Amino acid sequence: MDIGKDLLLEMYRAMVRIRLFEGKVRDLATANEIPGFVHVSIGEEASAAGVCAALRKTDRITSTHRGHGHLIAKGGRLAEMMAEIYGKRTGYCKGKGGSMHIVDFNLGILGANGIVGAGLPIATGSALAAVIAKRDDVTVCFFGDGASNEGTFHESLNLAAIWKLPVVYVCENNGFGEFTPMQTVTSVKDIAVRAQAYGIPGYVVDGNDVLEVYRYASEAVARARAGEGPTLLECKTYRWEGHVVGEQAFLGSGAYRTEQEINEWKARCPLVRFQKFAAESGKIDAAELKRIEEETAAELDAAVKFARESPLPAPSEVAEDVYV
Ligand SMILES: Cc1ncc(C[n+]2csc(CCOP(=O)(O)OP(=O)(O)O)c2C)c(N)n1
Numbered sequence: 413m414d415i416g417k418d419l420l421l422e423m424y425r426a427m428v429r430i431r432l433f434e435g436k437v438r439d440l441a442t443a444n445e446i447p448g449f450v451h452v453s454i455g456e457e458a459s460a461a462g463v464c465a466a467l468r469k470t471d472r473i474t475s476t477h478r479g480h481g482h483l484i485a486k487g488g489r490l491a492e493m494m495a496e497i498y499g500k501r502t503g504y505c506k507g508k509g510g511s512m513h514i515v516d517f518n519l520g521i522l523g524a525n526g527i528v529g530a531g532l533p534i535a536t537g538s539a540l541a542a543v544i545a546k547r548d549d550v551t552v553c554f555f556g557d558g559a560s561n562e563g564t565f566h567e568s569l570n571l572a573a574i575w576k577l578p579v580v581y582v583c584e585n586n587g588f589g590e591f592t593p594m595q596t597v598t599s600v601k602d603i604a605v606r607a608q609a610y611g612i613p614g615y616v617v618d619g620n621d622v623l624e625v626y627r628y629a630s631e632a633v634a635r636a637r638a639g640e641g642p643t644l645l646e647c648k649t650y651r652w653e654g655h656v657v658g659e660q661a662f663l664g665s666g667a668y669r670t671e672q673e674i675n676e677w678k679a680r681c682p683l684v685r686f687q688k689f690a691a692e693s694g695k696i697d698a699a700e701l702k703r704i705e706e707e708t709a710a711e712l713d714a715a716v717k718f719a720r721e722s723p724l725p726a727p728s729e730v731a732e733d734v735y736v
Pocket of ligand 1: 426477478526527528529555556557558559560586589592655
């Protein structure tokens, strides 16, 4: 599959926006400038960028507690995301959702979610809703390897399979659920083989190669749109940062992985991989990539300024826009 230059640049821009945004969020959380728990996805950018590049605006996604990257790749605006993480009134949820509950229905973002595995039935229901409404939109469900051990995963895949729902399940297997290595709590080596239990296709994908992710996602999305039912993609990847920013406070002197392992995965950086592809294929100039990096840095600076200068919600608004 030949991927056009505009789309290549779009995928790189998505990865750069995620990388810079997440690095900034990590630094601001470490400095106690933003409240609450934040989970960043540095190192995992290619799965969000590659999958969302295969979607159109009316397609929908569900996300996770580690959701900033998915939202950004689906077109989320950095300023409103940052303001939401700051708890400001100008944020996506008027400051009442925070990092784990950012939503933008206009962009098909059905929400990040603090409940592990909760996106699976939401995505499945969204796909059913599209069928009932006779819309040919596809829903993508992002979730982690840990979530694939939840009942919601198995129930959702079964239902989507028998009803041939237009949904793509994207497992981002980063090797850990919090501080627990995946292989100590998961019955299979590859999550993708679980697709067999539900009679649907399942593929292991190099989750650090945005081009490979895009190719698999495009096929799965086309299948779903054509009414041929769901696909399970397992993007093998790794998170460079802790489970949550500041995880050392929970771990004390304990460690659940080695520096060597982290460094091995850093050597497989999805952005550097793309830069090498750009140079070797001769399709994209280094200057074009640099321009994207500079534009994104400026966009991020403006987003932080916007968030810092925005007002907090007034105490009188506490019961507005929430279920009470
Ligand atoms: C239903 C539920 N159980 C447990 C938790 C606590 N928890 C938060 S993140 C997490 C690990 C999830 O691992 P995974 O799905 O692999 O995603 P990752 O953090 O690796 O991106 C757990 C157990 C939760 N938020 N919700």
